[in-house]
Amino acid sequence: AAMPRGWPLDAALALGNTNTPESTAALAMIAARDADDRWMRAAVLSGIHGRIGEFLSAYLGELGTISSGSLELLMDLGRMVNDGGDPLKQIAKLDAPVSRGDIFEVSAALLVGISEAAQKRIEMVTDDERILAATHHALDSANDPMRRQLAVRFLARCPWPVARETLLKLSSEPGNDVLRNAAIRALIGFDESEVVATLLAKDRWTNATPEIRETILSALLARPAHLAGILAVVEGSAFPANALNLQRRSLFLKHKDAAIRARAEKLFGTAIAGDRPKAFEVAKAALALKADAGHGRELFKTLCASCHRLDREGYTVGPDLFDMRNQPKESILFHIVVPEAEVAPAFAAYLIETKDGRTLGGILASETATSLTLRMPLGAEETILRANTTRIEALPGSLMPAGLEAAMSHQDLADLIGYLKGE
Secondary structure, three states: OOOOOOOOHHHHHHHHOOOOHHHHHHHHHHHHHHOOOHHHHHHHHOOOOOOHHHHHHHHHHHOOOOOHHHHHHHHHHHHHHOOOOOHHHHHHHOOOOOOOOOHHHHHHHHHHHHHHHHOOOOOOOOOOHHHHHHHHHHHOOOOOHHHHHHHHHHHOOOOHHHHHHHHHHHOOOOOOHHHHHHHHHHHHOOOOHHHHHHHOOHHHHHHOOHHHHHHHHHHHHOOHHHHHHHHHHHHOOOOOHHHOOHHHHHHHHOOOOHHHHHHHHHHOOOHHHHOHHHHHHHHHHHHHOOOOHHHHHHHHHHHOOOOOEEOOEEOOOOOOOHHHHHOOHHHHHHHHHOHHHOOOHHHOEEEEEEOOOOEEEEEEEEEOOOEEEEEOHHHOEEEEEHHHEEEEEEEOOOOOOOOHHHHOOHHHHHHHHHHHOOO
16 A cells, blocks of 8 residues: 655665565565655665565565655665675675666666775776676767766776766866766876876866866865876976965875975965965056956956855955945955955965865854864855864965966956956
């Protein structure tokens, strides 16, 4: 009989305490109906240990159209199956026959869960036509974003030779921000030096929007394996050092690896801070030029909007800039060239390192006795449990990168200031 929609979570929890074929079938029915409710998924999965294969068979028998919640449940099942061994062998142990048309979604989701939990890639021969054909068929489903994102997540768990070509292509695919960003994050999960060199290539960086730049940088910097590669592209002048703000430079200058610290000191050191007064005097030439505020607005969207908001453009991470219109142009120029000269306490930069090896930086949006919430460029927020941190540090200076004016001509500076003044 169909179960009434109002069944509470404790019904699923109670069924989990009864290990019978009937209770397994009932849990599968609930999961098939309510997989999009994360609390119901958690309640169902909490009671199926020891009968995962039986539950999966019953669940697939009940399941209609696969939704994003269904995929999350299958991935969670995969994580529960994990015993640290080869993912392909583990999925075979489930012994749950599948005769569905969406076999790719079921198998890929299970394998992603097993692989992520085991922290092992899905080892396969590169000419396994069945798996690769299904993956590429899913990626060709232009009107099915859920299948495409699952395919990218699956490729992220495959060996580099299998995933390389497709992920590199998708990471620059225009017109689909969600898929492109998913491919970028998948690429960054690989330690190959080609990843950094490709994502931070000069032509790619120059043509990237602020959103793409921030997606790439924040993901690369959060993964310690890529820090040496980032230094290499800066050393080779392929990537502008001024794209890294003070907080991000601190990742290198305070790194536990002495070799990385030495390279960062040579690249960054105190040169930026020390040359600010001189840079300000040089930049004053922009104040004598006639401003094109329309061009200044485009510069604002490219250089500033990831952290500042003005005229309903941009993100509220740093201070709102509307009051800047009351300031003289020389003062505005000073704040652009010497951003660390005045940092309000509410906008202090923080650096957080986590036990899983990530490094995050941003504005401290809120905190409790047990957690911290960082607000990062593009307004993204992440909450980290204090128990999962290894280091929390308030940084001197501003999140805004010093040396921003070095990437602009005097006319660009004049145009940007003209827009900030509201001309």
